[in-house]
Amino acid sequence: MIVRVWHARAEPAKVPEYLAHFRQLVQPALERLNGFRGFTILESAGSGAAESAREIIVETRWDTMDDIRAFAGPDLSVAVVEPAAAATLIDYDRSVRHYTVAASS
DSSP states (O other), X not given: OEEEEEEEEEOGGGHHHHHHHIIIIIHHHHHTSTTXXXXXXXXXXXXXXXXXXXXXXXXXXXXXXXXXXXXXXXOTTBXXXXXXXXXXXXXXXXXXXXXXXXXOO
């Protein structure tokens, strides 16, 4: 299994808006794709100068890199962020990382 990981930051009041966008538009699109195995969205309060921001980490799980390519396009390192999602965020990574699951329970 491969985990695709992406990071963003949002104002606390905008986090529910981002989550609603994900649930209403992104999740249904992902669930139609072969090889998609689920997602986790993590949220954390920022620290230091960024205390007013929330960190968002989106992890999606996939069977193969080819399955990810059907979602992300030919350059797998590029983040897929729709304008409506970007509008809810302070900033976000323009690239993503991929990890092979080495162990899990």
